Amino acid sequence: MTTKDYGWDEQRRLFVHPQSTPYVSGPRPLPQSLDHLEDREYTSNMTVEARWPTVVRLTHTWQNVVDMGGRRYMFHYYRQALNVYDITDPTARDLVLEKRYGPGDGEFGAAAIAYNKERDAWILVQCFEVPRTYGPDSNKYADPAVLPRLMAAPGFRGFRVYELTSPTDWKLLAEVPTGPVDPATGIHQGSGGVDTPAYDGGRYMFIAAAPDDTFINQEFATYPYTPAQLVYDMEDPAHPKLLSTWWVPGQRAGETGAYESWSRHGNRTSWIGARVPMSVPVPLEQGGRYGYAVMGGLGLYVLDLADPRRPLVSGHLDLPHSWAGIEGDVVDTSRVTSHGVVFVNGGPMNEDGYEPYKDIYVIDVKDPANPHIVATFPRPVPPAGAPYQDFVFRRGKFGPKRFGSNAHPGTADPNLTLYSFGNAGVQMFDLTDVRRPALAGYFVPKMTDELGDPRSYLVPTESIFVEWDRRLVWAFTNSGMYLLTSPLLGEPRIAR
Numbered sequence: 001m002t003t004k005d006y007g008w009d010e011q012r013r014l015f016v017h018p019q020s021t022p023y024v025s026g027p028r029p030l031p032q033s034l035d036h037l038e039d040r041e042y043t044s045n046m047t048v049e050a051r052w053p054t055v056v057r058l059t060h061t062w063q064n065v066v067d068m069g070g071r072r073y074m075f076h077y078y079r080q081a082l083n084v085y086d087i088t089d090p091t092a093r094d095l096v097l098e099k100r101y102g103p104g105d106g107e108f109g110a111a112a113i114a115y116n117k118e119r120d121a122w123i124l125v126q127c128f129e130v131p132r133t134y135g136p137d138s139n140k141y142a143d144p145a146v147l148p149r150l151m152a153a154p155g156f157r158g159f160r161v162y163e164l165t166s167p168t169d170w171k172l173l174a175e176v177p178t179g180p181v182d183p184a185t186g187i188h189q190g191s192g193g194v195d196t197p198a199y200d201g202g203r204y205m206f207i208a209a210a211p212d213d214t215f216i217n218q219e220f221a222t223y224p225y226t227p228a229q230l231v232y233d234m235e236d237p238a239h240p241k242l243l244s245t246w247w248v249p250g251q252r253a254g255e256t257g258a259y260e261s262w263s264r265h266g267n268r269t270s271w272i273g274a275r276v277p278m279s280v281p282v283p284l285e286q287g288g289r290y291g292y293a294v295m296g297g298l299g300l301y302v303l304d305l306a307d308p309r310r311p312l313v314s315g316h317l318d319l320p321h322s323w324a325g326i327e328g329d330v331v332d333t334s335r336v337t338s339h340g341v342v343f344v345n346g347g348p349m350n351e352d353g354y355e356p357y358k359d360i361y362v363i364d365v366k367d368p369a370n371p372h373i374v375a376t377f378p379r380p381v382p383p384a385g386a387p388y389q390d391f392v393f394r395r396g397k398f399g400p401k402r403f404g405s406n407a408h409p410g411t412a413d414p415n416l417t418l419y420s421f422g423n424a425g426v427q428m429f430d431l432t433d434v435r436r437p438a439l440a441g442y443f444v445p446k447m448t449d450e451l452g453d454p455r456s457y458l459v460p461t462e463s464i465f466v467e468w469d470r471r472l473v474w475a476f477t478n479s480g481m482y483l484l485t486s487p488l489l490g491e492p493r494i495a496r
Contacts, residue, residue: 006354008032008389015390017357021350022269023221023324028352032393037447037457042383045428045441046473046486049494050091053480056081058449059458060401061476062196063465064113065409066122066167073167074465076476079107084167090472090483090494097168109160109193112407114201116237122164123173123201123237127193128156129209130224138222141268150224151213157192159207161237173238178209178230189213191225198277200407203285204243204308205232208274211245214252217259219270219297226251226273229293231308246311247273248298262298269323270297279406281333284308290368292342294328300344302368314368322356325349325399332403334412339434340366341374348399348422351458353392358399360419362434377437380424383444394447396457397422402464410469416440416488418473420464423447423457426475428486441486449478470494 006018007030029035055061057078064075071088073096084097101107109126116123130153140146158177162170179190191210198206210216210225218226228247232240250258251273264270273296282288284305291303291311302315319328325348332343345360360377377400382388391398401420414431421427425444429437447457463476470493473484485492 008393013389015353015392017353017355019356020267020269020321021324021355024350024354026351027395028350028354029395030352030393032389033352034388034393034395038387038394039446039448041446042386042425042442042444044383045488046426046443046484048443048482049472049485049492050093050483051480052093055476055481056083058478060462062110063405063463063474063476064111064407065465065467066113066115066164068122068164068167074474075111075113075167076481077108077111079109082108086167090470093481093483106156110196112197112199112205113164114199114407116201118235119163119237123199124162124164124170125197125199125205126160126162127195127197127207127209128158128160129192129194130155130157130188130190132223140224141221146222147224152187154187157188157190158209159193159197159240161240163237174240176240178207179212190215191227194227194274195276196405198279198406199234200283202283203233203235204280204283205234205240206230206277206280206291207232208277210273214254215247215273216253217251217255218272219264219266219268220272221268223271227275229274229278229291229303229311231305231311233308243309244311246293246303248295248301263318263321264297264323267323271326271328272296272298275326275329276331278303279331279333280305281336281406290314290365292331292333292336292365294331294344296329297323297327299328300331300342300363300371302365302371304368315365315371317363317371317373319344319346319361320359322346322358324355325358327358330402332417333406334408335414335417335431335434336365338414339431340364341434342371343377343403343417345400345419347401348397351397352395353390353398360400360437362437375435375437377419377429378439380421380427380439380442383442391421391424394423396447397459398424400427401459401462404464404466408466408468410467412466412468413489418464418466420461420475422459422461425461425477426464426473426484428488430488440488443475443482443484445475445477445479445482447478
């Protein structure tokens with residue numbers, strides 16, 4: 001492959017990504033790549049208000065907030081580690097619970113925490129899934145033993161529902177497998193709940209899960225299942241009821257014709273099926289009707305939920321081919337009512353730009369039958385004075401990951417959004433003209449860490465959390481946990 005196909009194009013002064021690649025574990029430095037980890041941070045239109053050189057896990061973590069007794073608490077966790085902080089005064093973040101889960105202790109699953117008015121209580125829903133194993137030793141195409149080993153992995157696959165009696169104590173209300181359980185072995189079928197559930201405290205909850213072992217037409221090399229979209233009735237959180245399961249024809253064994261018709265069929269690289277649950281920007285019980293489901297390489301689906309027991313496809317959009325990496329990862333629906341658009345992005349998997357760049361697409365959904373791309377977000381560029389022409393050369397992964405969550409407290413600013421961007425840190429975008437998003441600011445932390453993991457550079461900034469109501473941004477990076485503000489967000493509400 002020549003530099004014309006992949007690498008720095010000096011004539012055009014831009015980085016050229018390859019058209020398609022397999023998933024490759026490990027670095028692939030280029031001649032222009034730094035030979036060290038950059039110990040320098042950059043800011044524009046953002047201010048670091050506080051920093052703590054601790055995180056519960058390098059790279060990805062999850063966050064939720066609850067308001068209890070006049071205080072605000074943050075749950076910060078990833079599976080084997082959970083911290084709960086009192087962030088009423090965010091600059092004086094106070095650790096109120098630190099819990100670690102060892103072998104046999106289970107884990108703290110990806111969660112939604114929402115206030116349920118009917119019970120006058122905070123409800124926590126945790127998802128648990130079959131282990132995801134990445135790396136060359138878990139490639140199901142290279143080793144036929146991988147797939148049955150993953151599918152037979154012990155452990156709970158489904159979700160648990162708790163009532164929070166305090167930020168540090170919670171009462172189990174329900175434990176619900178998302179698939180059949182073999183009574184003889186105790187082995188669960190299907191994936192279990194993938195990523196965080198979508199629950200706002202109301203009647204309905206949405207979960208991404210492969211509900212049994214027939215959902216196996218997954219191209220991605222290290223995962224066994226193709227997750228579907230599940231809708232649950234949560235009128236009584238102690239007794240969730242499955243209302244419907246929706247999937248794209250071809251995801252299940254036996255759906256051969258549909259499977260072979262996919263444009264990604266046989267590429268052994270694309271993630272197929274849901275990465276996250278569908279997002280419903282207006283609750284169904286408040287007159288909402290449409291859910292937006294990103295199904296990996298199968299694209300974006302607009303689902304009509306007038307009858308949540310029978311989701312119907314209103315519209316579908318194929319996303320541009322972009323493998324390796326995750327092509328359709330997350331959907332931000334917080335601007336549907338204000339702008340009539342959703343934002344959809346994938347996420348990078350390979351290091352050093354060795355895959356197509358992952359755009360953030362602006363998709364017009366005003367006509368549910370005709371979702372269509374109207375713009376892409378601009379590619380972040382290195383700050384003036386940086387010792388590289390493109391962020392790819394900073395090492396690790398470069399590209400968008402998450403805007404945080406559709407469950408951020410407060411109402412998202414209609415004219416501004418933020419994304420974690422791997423080695424480009426936190427990137428802020430101006431949406432004043434949503435068909436022409438513009439770069440508006442950034443916080444790019446240093447690439448070095450104080451946490452003792454030589455691979456922490458891989459995704460320096462993968463998780464962010466935005467408190468829209470207090471105009472605060474939290475960034476979780478390989479150099480610690482940062483509290484950020486920006487004049488573009490408005491005057492922050494920081495209690496001191």
